[in-house]
Structures are given as C-alpha cells and as structure tokens.
Amino acid sequence: MKRLIALLAAVSLIAAATYAISGSIVGTPHDFSGGYGGTDLGSDQICVYCHTPHNPVKAVPLWNRINQSHYVFEFYKTSATLTTATKASGFNSGSVSLFCMNCHDGQTALGSIKNPGVDSNNNTIVMDTSTVIRSTYGDILTTDLTNSHPVGFNYASAASQDATLAAKATVESKLKTANVGGVIFFNDDANNTGDMMECASCHKVHDNEYTKFLRISNVGSNLCFACHIK
Ligand code: HEC
Ligand code: HEC
Ligand code: HEC
Ligand code: HEC
Numbered sequence: 034m035k036r037l038i039a040l041l042a043a044v045s046l047i048a049a050a051t052y053a054i055s056g057s058i059v060g061t062p063h064d065f066s067g068g069y070g071g072t073d074l075g076s077d078q079i080c081v082y083c084h085t086p087h088n089p090v091k092a093v094p095l096w097n098r099i100n101q102s103h104y105v106f107e108f109y110k111t112s113a114t115l116t117t118a119t120k121a122s123g124f125n126s127g128s129v130s131l132f133c134m135n136c137h138d139g140q141t142a143l144g145s146i147k148n149p150g151v152d153s154n155n156n157t158i159v160m161d162t163s164t165v166i167r168s169t170y171g172d173i174l175t176t177d178l179t180n181s182h183p184v185g186f187n188y189a190s191a192a193s194q195d196a197t198l199a200a201k202a203t204v205e206s207k208l209k210t211a212n213v214g215g216v217i218f219f220n221d222d223a224n225n226t227g228d229m230m231e232c233a234s235c236h237k238v239h240d241n242e243y244t245k246f247l248r249i250s251n252v253g254s255n256l257c258f259a260c261h262i263k
Contacts, residue, residue, distance in 0.1 A: 056240035063238060063246070065143060070167055074144040075160035083132070083238075085148040091126075093220075097146045098135045104176045106134065109183045118190035119183050127222030129231040130184050133238070136166050139173030188218050188230040188260075197262045201228070207259040208234075208248050217248075 058064055058079060066079045076082070085097035108122035124131050135141050144160035152158055166172050174181055192198040199207075201218065208217045219229045235256060236246040243250045249259070257263075 056242035058239040058241075061241035061246070063241070069143055069164060072161060072164045074164060076144075076149055076158050078150070081148075081150060082143065082146060085146075085150075088148060090147050093127075094132075096132060097148055098132070098141070099145050099147050100135065100141055104134070104138055104140070106176045106185075107179050108185060109179050109181060111179070115183070116191045116194035118194055119186045121187075122183055122185040124185050125222045127220060128185055128229070129219040129221070129233050133232040133236075134174070134176070137172060137174045138176055139166055139168065140176075141165065182235070184231050184234075186230055187225050187228045188234070189228040191230070199260050199262055204260050208256075210249055 063082075064079050065074050065082050066077045068074055074082070081097060083097060084095045086095065089095045089097055090099055106124055110120045110122050124134075136143055142162045143164055143166065144162050146160060149158040149160050178184065188198075188204070189201045192201055205217045209215070216227070217234055218227055219231050219233065220226050221229050235248060237248050238246060240246065247256060249256055251257070
C-alpha cells in the first residue's frame, strides 16, 4: 500500500511537472466549449471559436472569426516620452492584435465565426451571435486603446531609438520560456517581419498558467523587466 501511495505521488508529481511545462487552453477563460456565463454559444469545440482547418477568414493563423478589421482603433501614442516608432502605432489587416480585439472590443459576439462546422447528425451548427464578452473583470478594452500599453508598432525600431528598451533578442530569450517557445514579435501586412509588438507579445492566448494569459509570471514585475531597463 505504502509503495502504491509513493507511486501515485510520483505519478502526480510527474503530471504536475508536465502541466507546468505545457499549459493548456482547456478550462481557461478562452475555452467556450461549455458556453460562456451560462449561455451555450453553439459549438462544444474549443478551437473553432478562433480557428478553422479550411477556408479561413484570414490564412494566418487559419482565423475563423468574422469582422476582423471592422473597427477603427485609437492607440497610446500622445505621450511625449515615446519614440517615433511607437508613435506610429496602428493596425493593418495583418496585425495579430486584431485577433484579440475581435472579442475584447466588447462589440463582436463570441459566436461570430465563419465556419461553425456540423454536429453528429451532419447538421450545420447554429451559433449564438448575440453574447459579447462581459465587462465584469475589465476584459472589455473597447476600440479606444489610448489607455492600454502601446501595441501595433515595430519593437526593433523602438529599441533602436530608446536605450532603456532591451534588445529584441534579449526580450525574446527572456519571454520564450519552455512552455511558450515560438514567437514574441509578429509579422503584419506592412512588411514588418517578426518585429511587431502586439497583445500576444505579453500574452499567450492558449495558456493561462500565470493567470491573465501572461507569457511569464509578473511577480516582481518580471514581465515588464523583460523589455524595460529601469
Ligand atoms: C480565443 C481564441 C483562440 C482559441 C480558442 C484558440 N486559438 Fe490558437 N491562436 C489564437 C491567436 C490569436 C493566435 C495568434 C497569436 C499567437 O500565435 O500567439 C493563435 C495561434 C495558434 C497557432 C500558431 C502559433 C502557435 O502558438 O503555435 C496554433 C498552432 C494554434 N493557435 C492552435 C490552436 C488550437 C489547436 C486550438 C484549440 C485547442 C486553439 N489554437 C484555440 C487564438 C486562439
Ligand atoms: C473568441 C473571443 C476571444 C478572443 C479571440 C480572445 N479573447 Fe481573451 N477572453 C475572452 C473572454 C470571453 C474572456 C473571459 C472574460 C470573462 O471572464 O468574462 C477572455 C479573457 C481574457 C483575459 C483574462 C484572463 C483571466 O485570467 O482573467 C486575457 C488576459 C485575455 N483574454 C487576453 C486575450 C488576448 C491577448 C487575445 C489575443 C491574443 C485574446 N484574449 C483573444 C474572449 C476572447
Ligand atoms: C506590455 C504587456 C502587455 C501588453 C502589450 C498587453 N497586455 Fe494585457 N495585460 C498585461 C498584464 C501584465 C495584465 C495583468 C494586469 C493585472 O493583473 O491587473 C494584463 C491584463 C489583460 C486583461 C485582463 C483585464 C485586466 O485589466 O486585468 C485583458 C483582457 C488583456 N490584458 C488583454 C490585452 C489585449 C487585448 C492586448 C492588446 C490590445 C493586451 N492585453 C496587451 C500586459 C499586457
Ligand atoms: C515585450 C516588451 C514589453 C513589455 C513586456 C512591457 N513593455 Fe512597456 N513598452 C514597451 C515598448 C517598446 C514601449 C514604447 C517605448 C518607447 O517608445 O519609448 C513601452 C511603453 C511603455 C510605457 C509608456 C512609456 C511612455 O513613454 O509613455 C509604460 C508606462 C510601460 N511601457 C510600462 C510597462 C509595464 C508596467 C510593463 C509590465 C506590465 C511593461 N511596460 C511591459 C515594451 C514592453
């Protein structure tokens, strides 16, 4: 019996370690398979609320949400201490942050997707197209991003103009933890290849290990120090 308990403890330790290495979207606030705030949104799948395997609205990243560039956004760029690179903030049709704003604008219904797919009877799934994100936790940012951390600019250019910003490669090494890997700065449709600072530079949409979908823990402002030399 003792041995069994020890074995179970070891197994659960391994399970806990595995979880720490790779967080999952399952059960996070981005998992709508069980509905949202008590409303069934239509599909009991998870990825479908953002991605589709075929015929997407936007090829990268196989994006399934409609109205992606529907709204005009305002940005944090009046601050006198910003670099000219940051003051040039804006979104074009390839801006990764638009993917977030397609729900966090507070206007687009969570179930507004292009390809809902079919149910087990081969009937097209009917999506709820009225429920929007609720404001309770400050999760609605609106289209006015003048009071949010700057996004939608070329990080490499900003860093070349401001000595208190860490070099792009340094930031990448600090934010690419074992459970994220991948990309910290993004492409857009204006030939900014791999340099754009977006919502997903700080957040990882599929993994809520550190809460608020943060890339790394922000204890001691760890996240902020990845870029800001202060
Ligand atoms: C709430 C919206 C949302 C949901 C739900 C979602 N994704 Fe994503 N996904 C995104 C966004 C936004 C990006 C692009 C930003 C990025 O790469 O961080 C992305 C990028 C990706 C990528 C390419 C980059 C990477 O991180 O590897 C893959 C693969 C991916 N998603 C797979 C999935 C799968 C599989 C599911 C379901 C288990 C899923 N996603 C659910 C929003 C979502
Ligand atoms: C399909 C719609 C959708 C998309 C796309 C989406 N989100 Fe969310 N997000 C939500 C909803 C709904 C919640 C939960 C709000 C609530 O708790 O009522 C949420 C919650 C969050 C939270 C708070 C999590 C917490 O622990 O409280 C963060 C941070 C967040 N999202 C960031 C992002 C970022 C960054 C992107 C893009 C990379 C993104 N989201 C894309 C719908 C979306
Ligand atoms: C510079 C890093 C950074 C960027 C860029 C950033 N966020 Fe956040 N975000 C954070 C941190 C840190 C928190 C946690 C704040 C807290 O705990 O109060 C947060 C919290 C949130 C929340 C939860 C609500 C709240 O106020 O706590 C949402 C939703 C969110 N971010 C969405 C976004 C979206 C969408 C974008 C792009 C427009 C974005 N974030 C860009 C760092 C960032
Ligand atoms: C991925 C890199 C990155 C991370 C992480 C990050 N920032 Fe920033 N932040 C920037 C860049 C780049 C600017 C634009 C600076 C410029 O143009 O001079 C900026 C601008 C700012 C500004 C406005 C400065 C001004 O001149 O008005 C503040 C304040 C700020 N960040 C605070 C934070 C805080 C607090 C955190 C942690 C929650 C954080 N940042 C995390 C990259 C980052």
